[in-house]
Amino acid sequence: MEKMHVKMNVNGKEVDLLTEPRTLLIHALREELGITGPHVGCSSSHCGACTVDMNGMSVKSCTVFAAQANGAEITTIEGLGSPDALHVLQEMFKEHHGLQCGYCTPGMITRAYRLLQENPNPTEEEVRFGIAGNLCRCTGYQNIVKAILEAAAKMNEIKESA
Amino acid sequence: MVPGAFNYYRPDTVDDVIGLLGEWGDDARVIAGGHSLIPVMKQRLSDISHLIDLGGVEALKGIIIDGGTVTIGAMTTQHELITNDALASAAPIIREASLQIADPQVRYLGTIGGNVANGDPANDMPGLMQTLGATYHLAGPNGGRTVAARDFYEAAYFTAREDDEILTAVSFAATSGGYAYEKQKRKIGDYATAAAGVLLTMHGGSCSAASVALTNLSDTPVYCTDAVDILVGSSVDDEAVAAAVKAAVDVSDPVADTRGPVDFKKYVAGVIVKKAIESARSRA
Numbered sequence A: 001m002e003k004m005h006v007k008m009n010v011n012g013k014e015v016d017l018l019t020e021p022r023t024l025l026i027h028a029l030r031e032e033l034g035i036t037g038p039h040v041g042c043s044s045s046h047c048g049a050c051t052v053d054m055n056g057m058s059v060k061s062c063t064v065f066a067a068q069a070n071g072a073e074i075t076t077i078e079g080l081g082s083p084d085a086l087h088v089l090q091e092m093f094k095e096h097h098g099l100q101c102g103y104c105t106p107g108m109i110t111r112a113y114r115l116l117q118e119n120p121n122p123t124e125e126e127v128r129f130g131i132a133g134n135l136c137r138c139t140g141y142q143n144i145v146k147a148i149l150e151a152a153a154k155m156n157e158i159k160e161s162a
Numbered sequence B: 001m002v003p004g005a006f007n008y009y010r011p012d013t014v015d016d017v018i019g020l021l022g023e024w025g026d027d028a029r030v031i032a033g034g035h036s037l038i039p040v041m042k043q044r045l046s047d048i049s050h051l052i053d054l055g056g057v058e059a060l061k062g063i064i065i066d067g068g069t070v071t072i073g074a075m076t077t078q079h080e081l082i083t084n085d086a087l088a089s090a091a092p093i094i095r096e097a098s099l100q101i102a103d104p105q106v107r108y109l110g111t112i113g114g115n116v117a118n119g120d121p122a123n124d125m126p127g128l129m130q131t132l133g134a135t136y137h138l139a140g141p142n143g144g145r146t147v148a149a150r151d152f153y154e155a156a157y158f159t160a161r162e163d164d165e166i167l168t169a170v171s172f173a174a175t176s177g178g179y180a181y182e183k184q185k186r187k188i189g190d191y192a193t194a195a196a197g198v199l200l201t202m203h204g205g206s207c208s209a210a211s212v213a214l215t216n217l218s219d220t221p222v223y224c225t226d227a228v229d230i231l232v233g234s235s236v237d238d239e240a241v242a243a244a245v246k247a248a249v250d251v252s253d254p255v256a257d258t259r260g261p262v263d264f265k266k267y268v269a270g271v272i273v274k275k276a277i278e279s280a281r282s283r284a
């Protein structure tokens, strides 16, 4: 089967991959581009550890062919913040113990980012419903929800003072 | 888990899709959102050498509400169904049902066309389309044709669609009166143990029109003619509801699986149909 060119904008950078059509987006990101923030948890569309933002949608990148992402704008956890300049969500996850082993965290934060873009003032229930596609085996979710609600408040404060 | 190798096509028009299907026959499949198909391909349960992506066909996208008729393009996503306010006024049962499908990530990509064409009895949209009495629009090498949703499903994964046809849209009459889509599932993101869609119109204390359909309680979705006959003309009092629930459970034919044995599923079906009728009545 012939390889094909897949062009994407990943975290603000234009990339051009020559890859097999069957390559999944998660593998293109991790193995071909070295972007290892999004994780492989279940590989079966259930856990959300592989969540990335594609054209303004949270998607499970283990269930998207890179070919389908041709021309897309992709944001991963690497595009949200860096160790020197954490995203507000990352700061709040740190402050409120929203992570333990950290395996689910990149997917969780990338999903929470899109949720807050669509709904900047969510209720606790809306946060829980909005992150229902992301599983965490460690935290029991309580502190994740708290961190997202605090991040929403902080982001709104920053917006108001701007 | 990685699927077997295939050639990938992304045509712009329905005609080009039909052309490719004609060229590659049984070895070709269309992909919409991929959230039923890719998991199956990863398990290598189906042999697909030519994958035709419908994502580039603009004509398959969008929601049109014209007079009393709602037409939804096959490539419209569940997320778009939920966020479209005009659709929520024309047929609020669509939003209620869509919010109970899968999880946010799946709903951004999963389409109405993939959901109804798939033929999996566990999918929620086929039952919903029975409830609405929808019409399916198909396109193939000999042009277009329509099939009633209630005639479309033959057995699990067997439908009235020919291999060289695609589904282009679904259409149905805008609803008025009470509605409900109730679903019992083990957790968010799970398919239904039992689900039911109900529409109910009341006039001067009596039911003038009704619709009742079931999801994942047989190898196809089930439209419950007997339950409808019991409700129409009644005052939808407790006695009529109990009789309608019994009629609906009687036509269900679930199989035992990880969601429970047959008796349990029939029990849950009764609970869910009752909830759906009562919720629709309270909104009528």
Ligand SMILES: Cc1cc2nc3c(=O)[nH]c(=O)nc-3n(C[C@H](O)[C@H](O)[C@H](O)COP(=O)(O)OP(=O)(O)OC[C@H]3O[C@@H](n4cnc5c(N)ncnc54)[C@H](O)[C@@H]3O)c2cc1C
Binding pocket: A045, A046, B029, B030, B031, B032, B033, B034, B035, B036, B037, B038, B039, B054, B074, B075, B100, B101, B102, B103, B106, B109, B110, B111, B112, B113, B114, B115, B117, B118, B122, B123, B124, B125, B165, B166, B167, B168, B189, B190, B191, B192
């Ligand atoms: C974790 C998870 C949970 C889920 N939970 C639910 C749930 O609770 N309820 C539910 O209903 N669904 C559920 N789904 C399935 C999801 O809704 C799918 O997106 C949907 O069933 C199929 O839509 P799709 O666009 O992804 O189709 P695809 O996966 O792309 O296609 C499915 C099948 O339909 C065919 N097809 C697609 N479009 C057309 C067309 N226009 N014409 C002809 N054939 C076509 C394809 O060839 C394929 O055989 C879940 C999926 C996942 C991964």
Ligand code: FES
Binding pocket: A039, A040, A041, A042, A043, A044, A045, A046, A047, A048, A049, A050, A051, A060, A061, A062, A063
């Ligand atoms: S790895 Fe993609 S959903 Fe689990």
Ligand code: FES
Binding pocket: A098, A099, A100, A101, A102, A103, A104, A105, A135, A136, A137, A138, A139
């Ligand atoms: S922190 Fe370990 S899985 Fe979520």
